[in-house]
Amino acid sequence: DVKVTQSSRYLVKRTGEKVFLECVQDMDHENMFWYRQDPGLGLRLIYFSYDVKMKEKGDIPEGYSVSREKKERFSLILESASTNQTSMYLCATVAGTANSPLHFGNGTRLTVT
Amino acid sequence: GQQVMQIPQYQHVQEGEDFTTYCNSSTTLSNIQWYKQRPGGHPVFLIQLVKSGEVKKQKRLTFQFGEAKKNSSLHITATQTTDVGTYFCAGKYGNKLVFGAGTILRVKS
Numbered sequence: 620d621v622k623v624t625q626s627s628r629y630l631v632k633r634t635g636e637k638v639f640l641e642c643v644q645d646m647d648h649e650n651m652f653w654y655r656q657d658p659g660l661g662l663r664l665i666y667f668s669y670d671v672k673m674k675e676k677g678d679i680p681e682g683y684s685v686s687r688e689k690k691e692r693f694s695l696i697l698e699s700a701s702t703n704q705t706s707m708y709l710c711a712t713v714a715g716t717a718n719s720p721l722h723f724g725n726g727t728r729l730t731v732t
Numbered sequence: 733g734q735q736v737m738q739i740p741q742y743q744h745v746q747e748g749e750d751f752t753t754y755c756n757s758s759t760t761l762s763n764i765q766w767y768k769q770r771p772g773g774h775p776v777f778l779i780q781l782v783k784s785g786e787v788k789k790q791k792r793l794t795f796q797f798g799e800a801k802k803n804s805s806l807h808i809t810a811t812q813t814t815d816v817g818t819y820f821c822a823g824k825y826g827n828k829l830v831f832g833a834g835t836i837l838r839v840k841s
Binding site: 663664 | 738741762763765767773774775776777780782820822824829831832833834
């Protein structure tokens, strides 16, 4: 079974802080994704990566950056947290084969005060 | 742009009643995936539909993909309390996966 581990389940940060959300997967998958989930909006793609040191912007990258130094780890960075970034953040991974499903981590609920 | 509309946003049913959620796209999809998220949990993959007009069943769940590959539905027969959660469709446009907003299902016992 694929295991996708997000380092924190709940996080509370102050406006302006730099925030790191970590995600680690154990299946040697090339592809990793960061989504945010908000009520009524579904899951929206922030950034994704198809390989080490490679990153691509998703649909809502503003205010975020990512880092992928190792294949198993994909980090989401909020350079200067703002209250509108309060959300559930979900990391996901997928095998390289076409049409493979996403495997999600348990999510990090971030509150920015 | 590519967008997947999912309705209804919320449904509250009596245990034993049926439930259906619908997804629509204005453009043709490569395939469509369905996920279930239990309360407090994360989305878990249920199934993928690829072919035009495809119908797949998983016990009480029936998934359909439209002939034009622009719409899909998930139907649950005789809901149970274990069915509660949010059901998401996710349409594939080429290499891009776009999620619907989800349908929250609540079941009264």
